[in-house]
Amino acid sequence: MKFVVALIRHETNTFSPVSTQLTDFRRGTGGTGPAYGDAARKACEGTNSAAAAYLDLAREMGAEVDFSICANAVPSGLVTRAAFESLCDTVVRSASQGCDAVLLDLHGAMVVDGFPDAEGELLRRIRASTPAGLPIGVALDFHANFSAELIRHATAIAGYCTYPHIDIYETGVRVGRSIRALLEQRSQPVMLWRRLPMLTHMLRQTPSMQPMKDIMDRAMQAERDGEVCNASVFGGFPLADIACAGLSVVIVAERDQIEAGNRLLDELCDLAWARRADFVFPAEPVTQSVAYAKTLEQGPVILVDHGDNCGAGGTTDIMAVLEEVLRQGLEDVVAGPFCDPETVATLFAQGVDAEVTVDLGGKIDMPALGLIGQPLRLTGVVERLTDGEYTVTGPMFTGMRLSLGRTAVLRVGSVRIFISERPQEPNDTGVFTHAGIDPTQSKYVLLKSRQHFRAGFEPFARHIVLISGPGVxxxxxxxxxxxxxxxxxxxxxxxxxxxHAQSWVHSAG
Incomplete structure (x- = not known):
């Protein structure tokens, strides 16, 4: 028995001015571009990824594995056509050489120049190059956007049930369970899907809180109780200007469970639609949020600049929130990481303990929103210089080796500012501790994030203040x-x- 395994993940913010090249699809540290074959396996094995679950399944079943590619890019703008063709060709080539199943660890919200539904196009090509009926299992991010094309060509789909995403490995297990049952002729799966005409705000999506909590809880309970094989609710990625953006529900059911599957689909969709107003996040001015944070006496206080979050395609070089923090005189602050390779080069050239004046950030304009880059002039002391590499120890992407590129810490008064060569959403304290700075000991921690910060920072936070800074x-x-x-x-x-909802029923048989 042989499995083809592939990991390709990118969440595309179509309003971002930063295009996504093949070299941006890194596999942690070291070099640029994807990993292939044994290097891909090494990058994923033992990590919190669906691909790692597929590898464990293969061992259990005694299956050979062709790990075709591991390609994971930080969310940004449109993926270039050349990059997509390279990614697709690698997977299709492996699948066309013969296998018993294709197991994919994808995001579900990748947009390519010419292909608004990139994952749907990838599956279409795999299906066209392989024998009819070949099982194709797909693990998807909670923020996947669905078209009928993606459903049409998959055999079984499951999505993350958490946000921050800490159940990625478990999602791979759920997909693998369905594919194994099919291979062992114990299952005849049918997929039921519906996309609702609603864009949910990402700050109101998390299944750990209402209005999503009991919707997701109901789906997970139905799966545990055997009402259906798999039940997944996808909040969708709303920052993509494509026809298939929106909240979706996907049910994998046996043929004799279709009636129960349809009832569950109706129940989940009706509940989400009835709460549509609760999925809207009310923003407030930056000055007001920072002023409120200043009144909080006990820290750590986590300040979350969610308008410029690279985890959703932000450039992480908009300085408005940091500027307001400095203007209002907040003290004992750890902030970052801000992506500014030019400033990093300057600080490395000056060296540790040098006093420098730099124009931080503001290097990138955002024409889609009419935003012009505005650097922030700062004078401070270079406190640390690092290689930016760390291993994730928190619950999201546990065990993965990541790199910020070269990273510098600039101290401005009692504010320590982390500046990196690469963008990285701070979902793990390693973004700070790799430089010997413990954020749990600071009064304020300023992050560019939306929800993923909760994985690494919420456990020690006394207060969390969401700040609606500008950005894509x-x-x-x-x-x-x-x-x-x-x-x-x-x-x-x-x-x-x-x-106005769109639905689809697909039988793997």
């Missing part, structure tokens, strides 16, 4: 010039209704 990850959807969404869609259109 803004929660104010009225700022975005959407042109390709399926309309009407809530909350942009008051006349959106369940009559």
């Amino acid at each position: 990850c803004s929660s104010d959807y009225g700022l975005f010039p959407f042109q390709h969404l399926s309309r009407p869609i809530y909350p942009l259109d008051d006349d959106a209704s369940l009559a």
Whole structure:
């Protein structure tokens, strides 16, 4: 028996000005571009990834593995056509050489120049190059956007049930369980899917809180109780100007469970739609949020600048929130990482203990939102210089070796500012501790994140203050010039209704 395994992940913010090249699909530290074959296996084995679960399944079943590619890029703008063709060709070539199943660890919200639904196109090509009926299992991010094409060509799909995403390995186990049952002729799966005409705000999506919590809890309970094989609720990625953006529900059921599967699908979708207004996040001015944080007496206080979060495609070089923190005089602050390779080079050239004046950030304009880069002039002392490498010890992507590129710490008064060559959402304290600085000992910790910070930072936070800074990850959807969404869609259109939902039923047989 032989499995083809592939990991390709990218969440595309179509409003980001930063295009995504093949070299951006890194595999942790060392070099640029994807890993292939044994290097891909080494990058994933023993980590919190669906691909690692596939490798464990293969060992249990005595299956040979062709690990074709490991390619993981930080969220950013459109993926170039050349990069996508290279990624696709690698997987299709492996699958076309013969196998018993293809097991994919994908994101589900990748947009390519020419292919709004990149994962759907990848599956279409795999299906076209392999024998009819070949099992294709797909693990997807909670923020996947669905078209009928993705459902049409997959055999079984499961999505993360958490946000921050700490159940990635378990999602691979769920996919593998369905594929194994099919291979052992114990299952005849059917997939039921519906996409609702609603864009949920990412700060209101997390299944750990309402309004999503009991929707996801109901799906997980149905799966545990055997009502269906798999039940997944996808919050969707709303910062993609494509026709298939929105909240979706996917049910994998046996043929004799279709009636129960449809009832569950209706129940979950009706509940989500009834709460659509609760999925809208109300923003407040940056000055007001920072002023409130200043009144909090006990730390650590986590300040979350979610409008410029690279985990959703932000550039992480917008300085507005840091500037306000400095203006209002907050003290004992650890902040970052801010991505600015030019400033990093300057600080490395000056060396530790040098007093320097730099223009930090503001290097990138965002024409889609009419934002012009505004650097922040700072004078401080170079406190640390590092290689930016660390191993994730927290619950998200546990065990993965990551790199910020070269990283410098600039101390401005009692504010320590981390500046890196590569963007990285701070979901693990390693972004700071690799430089010998413990964020748990600071009064304030300023992060560019949205929800993933909770994996590494929420456990020790006394307070969390969400700050609606500017950027291409803004929660104010009225700022975005959407042109390709399926309309009407809530909350942009008051006349959106369940009559505008899209559904699909697909049988693997």
